[in-house]
Amino acid sequence: MENVKSKVVIITGASSGIGQATALLLGKYGANVVLAARREERIRMIAEQINQAGGSAVYVKTDVASATEMQHLAQHAIARFGKIDVLINNAGIMPLSYLRELKIEEWDSMIDVNIKGALYGIAAVLPTMREQKSGHIITVSSVSGYRVDPTAAVYSATKFAVRAISEGLRQEESPASNIRTTIISPGITATELTDSITSPEVKDWVSEMNQVAISPNSIARAIAFAINEPDDTSINEMIIRPTVQP
Ligand code: NDP
Numbered sequence: 001m002e003n004v005k006s007k008v009v010i011i012t013g014a015s016s017g018i019g020q021a022t023a024l025l026l027g028k029y030g031a032n033v034v035l036a037a038r039r040e041e042r043i044r045m046i047a048e049q050i051n052q053a054g055g056s057a058v059y060v061k062t063d064v065a066s067a068t069e070m071q072h073l074a075q076h077a078i079a080r081f082g083k084i085d086v087l088i089n090n091a092g093i094m095p096l097s098y099l100r101e102l103k104i105e106e107w108d109s110m111i112d113v114n115i116k117g118a119l120y121g122i123a124a125v126l127p128t129m130r131e132q133k134s135g136h137i138i139t140v141s142s143v144s145g146y147r148v149d150p151t152a153a154v155y156s157a158t159k160f161a162v163r164a165i166s167e168g169l170r171q172e173e174s175p176a177s178n179i180r181t182t183i184i185s186p187g188i189t190a191t192e193l194t195d196s197i198t199s200p201e202v203k204d205w206v207s208e209m210n211q212v213a214i215s216p217n218s219i220a221r222a223i224a225f226a227i228n229e230p231d232d233t234s235i236n237e238m239i240i241r242p243t244v245q246p
Contacts, residue, residue: 003228005030008081010073012064012121013091015042017191018140021216022088022223023047027055029224034077036062037091064091064117065109067124074124083132086227087125089118089162090140095196096151096206106198107154114158118165129179134231136180138223139166143187143241151202159185170236180234182226187241188213214242 009026013019015037027033027050035043035057043059050057058080062073077084092114095106118139129135144152145159163183170181190213197203219240226235 001029001224001228003230004224006032007085007227008032008034008077008083009086009088009227010034010036010077010084010121010125011088011090012036012062012073012117013140014046014059015039017193018186018189018216018219019088019090020046021220022090023057024050025217025220025224026227027057028053029228030055031086031227032081033057034073034080035059036064036073038063064089064120065112067116067120070117070120070124074128078128084125084128084135086136086138087121088138088140088223089121090138091117092140092158092193093196094155094193095198096155096194096202097197097199098151098202099153101199103198110154110158114155115161115165118162122165122169126173126179130173130177133178135177136182136227137166137169138182138184138226139163140219141166141183141185143185143239143245145183145185146239151199167236170234174234178231180226180231182223182235183237184219184223184226185237185239186219187239187245189216189219190214191216212242212244214240 009031014023014035040061047057047059062069097103142159144156145163148156173179
């Protein structure tokens with residue numbers, strides 16, 4: 001993983017699941033990892049684990065739904081490492097529910113974290129990447145970014161949206177500024193994501209589906225692969241499902 005080594009990689013949602021697995025893997029491959037999430041103690045411990053293993057990691061407590069906090073995160077990465085090579089817009093929530101339940105606050109939260117969080121991430125790093133004439137913005141969408149299921153209307157909408165944003169970014173910035181874009185779309189993965197579901201009926205149904213979940217390490221490996229490709233090669237989209245997922 002020579003092309004991962006020494007890259008400065010910001011990962012949002014690095015306190016658990018896919019973000020945590022990706023931070024640990026990229027840390028092992030020699031990246032300078034900047035971990036972001038709201039649960040500070042968790043990212044502190046993960047950063048410590050990477051540093052103790054001989055890697056290089058820092059952490060910044062960040063709420064991705066705040067444009068100001070995302071700017072601060074990017075500034076911290078530059079102050080510490082002098083550049084930003086990769087942003088992984090991974091933070092996300094999935095409080096699934098039927099539309100008829102009218103969980104308006106949860107709709108708002110999904111839009112704030114999953115869509116606005118990704119946009120604020122782009123806003124925080126794009127000027128630097130344009131100036132560098134290099135960079136890589138990775139967006140974690142989902143299989144739900146390609147299909148809609150009952151209870152997932154709003155969640156799917158956010159995951160369709162971030163795919164559109166990543167493709168728009170590619171069209172505008174890849175030829176002009178040499179910025180790579182990658183959409184990572186996981187299938188069912190064993191993480192804490194379903195903890196945010198408040199609807200008991202949906203929670204039961206989802207935990208049954210989770211029987212086939214794959215490890216977040218599978219998603220981390222796909223992300224590492226996309227980063228490690230030569231800088232003139234942009235892996236624009238990857239779907240990673242459990243083999244037995246219908
Ligand atoms: P987890 O719940 O384990 O991780 C979600 C991460 O997002 C946590 O680190 C959490 O950190 C962070 N997060 C949530 N809200 C915010 C916020 N406002 N600001 C900053 N960080 C936030 O789930 P996953 O690892 O599964 O989720 C990662 C991504 O993968 C998400 O975008 C999800 O939609 C996507 N995905 C997951 C699938 C799965 O089956 N697990 C399938 C398809 C896509 P903290 O609470 O500390 O802030």
